[in-house]
Amino acid sequence: MKGLRVRGKIWIEGPEGTFLGYGRMVLLERIREYGSISAAARSMNMSYKHAWDLVESMNRQAGKPLVETTVGGKGGGGARLTPEGEKWLALFRKLLKHLETFLEKETGLLPG
Amino acid sequence: MKGLRVRGKIWIEGPEGTFLGYGRMVLLERIREYGSISAAARSMNMSYKHAWDLVESMNRQAGKPLVETTVGGKGGGGARLTPEGEKWLALFRKLLKHLETFLEKETGLLPG
Numbered sequence: 001m002k003g004l005r006v007r008g009k010i011w012i013e014g015p016e017g018t019f020l021g022y023g024r025m026v027l028l029e030r031i032r033e034y035g036s037i038s039a040a041a042r043s044m045n046m047s048y049k050h051a052w053d054l055v056e057s058m059n060r061q062a063g064k065p066l067v068e069t070t071v072g073g074k075g076g077g078g079a080r081l082t083p084e085g086e087k088w089l090a091l092f093r094k095l096l097k098h099l100e101t102f103l104e105k106e107t108g109l110l111p112g
Numbered sequence: 113m114k115g116l117r118v119r120g121k122i123w124i125e126g127p128e129g130t131f132l133g134y135g136r137m138v139l140l141e142r143i144r145e146y147g148s149i150s151a152a153a154r155s156m157n158m159s160y161k162h163a164w165d166l167v168e169s170m171n172r173q174a175g176k177p178l179v180e181t182t183v184g185g186k187g188g189g190g191a192r193l194t195p196e197g198e199k200w201l202a203l204f205r206k207l208l209k210h211l212e213t214f215l216e217k218e219t220g221l222l223p224g
C-alpha cells in the first residue's frame with residue numbers, strides 16, 4: 001500500500017477531438033524556441049507532416065491561428081506563435097498546475 | 113472556440129505501475145457481478161490471462177487481496193470481491209467524481 005499515488009492527464013477537447021494536450025503544448029513551445037515547424041518537429045522526433053497536421057488542427061479549432069508561418073525571404077520561411085498561441089500556451093500551463101494540485105489532494109485520500 | 117472542454121483521466125499508481133484505473137475498476141465490478149474472473153473477462157472481451165494478471169497485480173500491490181478465488185465445490189471455482197476490493201472500488205469511484213467536478217471547473221476557465 002506504500003507509495004501509491006493518484007496520477008492523471010488532461011487535455012482540451014474541441015469539435016475535432018483533441019484541441020490541446022501535453023504533446024501539442026510541447027510542440028508550440030518548440031515552435032516558439034526554433035521559429036520553425038520543421039525544426040520543432042525534428043526536435044521531438046516527429047514527422048513534419050504530423051507536426052503540420054497538429055498545428056492546422058489547433059488553428060482550425062481555435063478559430064484564430066495559434067501559429068503563423070512566413071514564406072520566402074532570406075533564410076526561407078519560418079513559424080511563430082501568435083498572441084492567440086501564447087494565450088493558449090499560458091492557459092494550458094495553468095490547467096496543468098491545477099491538475100498537479102488536484103492530484104496531490106486526491107493522493108492524500110489514499111490509505112497509507 | 114465554441115464547445116471546447118477540459119477532459120481528463122486518472123489512475124492510481126503503485127510500485128509496479130498502474131494499481132487501479134478505469135479498466136481495472138470495471139473488471140472488479142464485473143467480477144462482483146458474475147462471481148467469476150473468466151465470465152468477467154469474457155464480458156469485457158478480455159482474455160482470461162489478462163484479467164488474471166490484472167487481478168494479481170492489484171492483489172500484490174495492495175498488500176491484501178481485492179479478489180478472492182475459491183476452487184472446486186459444486187459448480188467449480190468462483191471469485192468474489194473482498195472487503196478490501198469493495199473499499200478500493202468505492203474509493204476509485206469517489207476519485208472519479210472529484211475528477212468530474214475538477215474538469216467542469218477547469219472547463220469554466222476556457223474562453224468561450
